[in-house]
Amino acid sequence: MKLLLTSGGVTNPSIRAALDDLLGKPIADCRALVVPTAQWGHPMCGPESVRDLVAATPDFGSFTGLGWGSLGVLELTALPSIGADRWVPWVREADVLLVDGGDATFLAHWMRESGLADLLGSLPDAVWVGVSAGSMVMTPRVGEHFVEWAAAPDDRGLGVVDFSIFPHLDAFPTNTVEHAERWAADIGGQAYAIDEQTAIRVVDGRVDVVSEGRWLAF
Secondary structure, eight states: OEEEEESSSSOSHHHHHHHHHHHOSOGGGOEEEEEOGGGGGSTTOOHHHHHHHHTTOGGGTTTTTSOOSEEEEOOGGGHHHHOHHHHHHHHHHOSEEEEOOSOHHHHHHHHHHHSHHHHGGGOTTOEEEEETHHHHTTSSBOOGGGOOOTTOSSSBOOOSSSSEEEOSTTTSTTOSHHHHHHHHHHHOSOEEEEOTTEEEEEETTEEEEEESSOEEEO
C-alpha cells in the first residue's frame, strides 16, 4: 500500500501532485472509501462532523470533496458483525482509502478488530490518504499527548511505518514547536512534526516529505 500521511489533507498543489502520482490516474476515475471511525473516539467529534465528512461538504474540499469518481463509507466498527465476505471486496475494489482524524488509538483498535489492519499488506496498488489520526495510526506510537480515548490501553499505533507523526504544527495552542519537542523526546524514535501544508509520502519503504509549509524532523 502507498501512503500519503497528512495533517490537514490535500491542501496545496504539491500535495495534490503527490496524490495524483500515487493514484496513477485522474481523481475523477478513482473509487474512494472514507473511513470516519477515528472521530468516534475523540471527545471533540460527533455526528455533525462525521456527516460533513461523508457528505463531502465544502469544509472537506481538501479530502472527501476532491471530486472522486465514487465515494463510499467504510465504518470499521460495523465490519466484524457483517462478515469479511461482504466488506473485503469493497476494500479490494477501491483505489484509495481516505482515513480521517479523531483518536488514533481508537482507530488502531478498530483496524485490528475489524481485520482491516491484516488486509493492508495485500493491497499493493491502493493508496492510503490519512488526515491527522488517520496518518498517526500507521506509526509505532502516537504519544500520550494525543491520546483522547479513555479506554486506550496505551499509545500504540499499527507500526506500518517506523516513524511517528506530530500533526497540526502551529495550528493550535497545544501544538507548538515546544510541544512537539517534548513529544518527540518522549517518543524516543524517528519522528516528524508537520503542519497543514505538509505530507509524508511512503512508497515501497521510501519516505519523503512534501511540503509548502513547515515541518521538523527529530
